[in-house]
Amino acid sequence: MSTCAVSRPPACTRKVRLWENACVELILPQGHSERSYHNALTAFSAVVGQEWVLATDSDRDTYMDAYALGDGRNRAPGAAVAPASREEVQAIVRLANEHRVPLWPVGRGKNLGYGGTSTVVPGTVVLDMGRMNRILEVDEKHAYCVIEPGVGFFDLYNYLKDNNIPLWMAVPGNAWGSVIGNALERGIGYTAYGDNAEQLCGLEVVMPDGDLLRTGLGALEGSKGSYHYKYGYGPSWDQMFMQSNFGIVTQAGVWLQPEPQMSAKASITLPQFADIGWAIDKLGDLRRRDVIRHNFVFGNFMHEAAVYSQRSDWYDGEGAMPDEVAQKIIDKYGMGWWSFRLNVAGGPGMVEAHMKEISDALEPQLDYKLDWTTWQQGDPIERSARGIPSVTALQIVNWHGGRGGHIGFSPVMPQDGELALAQATRMKARFEEYGLDYYTSFTMGRRHINNVNLILYDRDNVDMVTRSRGLFTALIEDSAANGYGEYRTHIDFMEPVAKSYGFNNQAQLRFNEKVKQALDPNGVIAPGKYGIGTLNGGVEA
Incomplete structure (x- = not known):
C-alpha cells in the first residue's frame, strides 16, 4: 500500500440485475466483480430492508455532487445504503469488511461545495445516515444536547424553539446540513459557540471492524459526565474522528449557548x-x-x-x-x-x-x-x-446562470x-x-x-x-x-492538499496512513478522504 497516494481508478460500469425488477448500470470500484458487489448489496438489504439499499440509476444520480466541476462521474458512488440505527451501521460495516466493499459515511449529505455525497473512489457505497435523526436528549440546565448524525440545523433549531428551551446554537452559512457532520468537518457558525468542532463533547463511534467506542468519560460504564467533560482518562481521541476516515460517528453530545440576557x-x-x-x-x-x-x-x-x-x-x-x-x-x-x-x-x-x-x-x-x-x-x-438557520447563501451558485456551482479554497x-x-x-x-x-x-x-x-x-x-x-x-x-x-477541501483536491503538508517528507500523511492501516486494513471506511488510504480490498469473492 502506498503511503502517500490515493488511487484514482476509472469507474467500471456494467449493466447488472440487482433485484428482480431492477437492471441498472452498476459502477464498481476497481478490482470488484459484479458478484461480490451484488452479494454485498443483497447482504445490506437483509439489514436495512430492500427499500433502503438505493442502487438504481436514478437513486445513484441523487448522490452525485450537485456542484461538481464537470459531470461528476469521476466521483460517482456505486449505490447507497440507509441505516436507521447504530446497530444497523455496525452490521453494515461488518458486511463491508466481509465483501471488501468501501463505504462513504454522510450525515445529511449537504456538504455542498466540498463534494456533497460523492466519493473520492468511484463506486464507493454511500452510507447515508439521514434516517438516524433523533434528538436523544436536551439538558437545559447544563446546556447541551445529544443527537444523531441525521439531525440538521433546522431540526435542532425548531426543536429548541417549539419547546421554548432557552438555548442557542451556532449555524453555518448553509444550514441545510448535519449538525454533527458540520462539526466533524470543522465547520463554523457565527455566535460565541461558532467553532462547531469545539462544541462536540462525547462521541459514539463505530470503528472500521464494527466495534463500538465511546470517547472521553463515555468510556466509563454508566458515566454521568459524558457530555460535561471532553477528555476522560488517558489519551483523548475525539480529534481523531474529525476530518478523517478512522471511524463513523453515530451519536454525539453538542454544547449549546445559554440564552443571554x-x-x-x-x-x-x-x-x-x-x-x-x-x-x-x-x-x-x-x-x-x-x-x-x-x-x-x-x-x-x-x-x-x-x-x-x-x-x-x-x-x-x-x-x-x-x-x-x-x-x-x-x-x-x-x-x-x-x-x-x-x-x-x-x-x-x-x-x-x-x-x-x-x-x-x-x-x-x-x-x-x-x-x-x-x-x-x-x-x-x-x-x-441568535444563530437562525438559513439557506439563502446558496443563491450564490446562480451568479453565472445555468447549472451553477461553487468550490471553496480556504x-x-x-x-x-x-x-x-x-x-x-x-x-x-x-x-x-x-x-x-x-x-x-x-x-x-x-x-x-x-x-x-x-x-x-x-x-x-x-x-x-x-x-x-x-x-x-x-x-x-x-x-x-x-x-x-x-x-478543508473538495474531494477532487484532497490528495494534493494533503501532500502540500510536506514537513519532513510528509510525516503527517505517513502517520495518518499508519493509523489507517492499523484500524482499517480492508480500507472500507471512506477510502481517500482527506488524502488518507487507498482501496485495499477488492479481491473477487
Whole structure:
C-alpha cells in the first residue's frame, strides 16, 4: 500500500440485475466483480430492508455532487445504503469488511461545495445516515444536547424553539446540513459557540471492524459526565474522528449557548480594498481579548452581489469583472468593498461595555458611527444575535446562470493585517489571471483567519470549469509556498492538499496512513478522504 497516494481508478460500469425488477448500470470500484458487489448489496438489504439499499440509476444520480466541476462521474458512488440505527451501521460495516466493499459515511449529505455525497473512489457505497435523526436528549440546565448524525440545523433549531428551551446554537452559512457532520468537518457558525468542532463533547463511534467506542468519560460504564467533560482518562481521541476516515460517528453530545440576557449587533462597511489591513489588526486585537467573542465573516462585495443579483445584471464581458463594474455594485448596494457584522451577548453591563470598546476602536477609522441594534429577553427573537438557520447563501451558485456551482479554497493565516492585505492582493490577481470573479472573505477566529475564496462557475461551461480547476491548483501551490495550509477541501483536491503538508517528507500523511492501516486494513471506511488510504480490498469473492 502506498503511503502517500490515493488511487484514482476509472469507474467500471456494467449493466447488472440487482433485484428482480431492477437492471441498472452498476459502477464498481476497481478490482470488484459484479458478484461480490451484488452479494454485498443483497447482504445490506437483509439489514436495512430492500427499500433502503438505493442502487438504481436514478437513486445513484441523487448522490452525485450537485456542484461538481464537470459531470461528476469521476466521483460517482456505486449505490447507497440507509441505516436507521447504530446497530444497523455496525452490521453494515461488518458486511463491508466481509465483501471488501468501501463505504462513504454522510450525515445529511449537504456538504455542498466540498463534494456533497460523492466519493473520492468511484463506486464507493454511500452510507447515508439521514434516517438516524433523533434528538436523544436536551439538558437545559447544563446546556447541551445529544443527537444523531441525521439531525440538521433546522431540526435542532425548531426543536429548541417549539419547546421554548432557552438555548442557542451556532449555524453555518448553509444550514441545510448535519449538525454533527458540520462539526466533524470543522465547520463554523457565527455566535460565541461558532467553532462547531469545539462544541462536540462525547462521541459514539463505530470503528472500521464494527466495534463500538465511546470517547472521553463515555468510556466509563454508566458515566454521568459524558457530555460535561471532553477528555476522560488517558489519551483523548475525539480529534481523531474529525476530518478523517478512522471511524463513523453515530451519536454525539453538542454544547449549546445559554440564552443571554441581552445581545447587540452592528453592520460595518469599509469602502476601500486596502482597508482590510488596519481592520484585521483592530478586529484581531478585540477578538483575542474576547471583546468580540464570536467568529465572523469579513467579506468582499461579492457576498451580497451574488445572493441578490446575477453577473449578467452587471457585466457580460469575458474574463474577470473589471474594478469599475465592481464599484458600480458597491455604489448600488452601499455595501463597501468589505463588510461584516459583529455581535455581543451577555449581561447588560458587559454588552454595553463591549459595544463601547468596539465603537471606540473602529470609529476613528470610519466616517460614521456604529449603529447597534439591541435585543433583550422577551423581545422577538429575530432581533437577536441568535444563530437562525438559513439557506439563502446558496443563491450564490446562480451568479453565472445555468447549472451553477461553487468550490471553496480556504487557507488558514495569522491575524495580521499586512499579511491579509498581501494575501488579498495576491488572490485577486490569481482570480483575474484565470478570468474568474474574485469572491473572498476572511473569517476571524480566536487567533487565526480563514481566507475563504469561493470560485463560482457554470458546470456546463467547459472552459470555465477548466479555468476553475486551474485556479484551484495554482492556489494550493501559492498558499503552500507562502506557508498557509488549507483547512478543508473538495474531494477532487484532497490528495494534493494533503501532500502540500510536506514537513519532513510528509510525516503527517505517513502517520495518518499508519493509523489507517492499523484500524482499517480492508480500507472500507471512506477510502481517500482527506488524502488518507487507498482501496485495499477488492479481491473477487
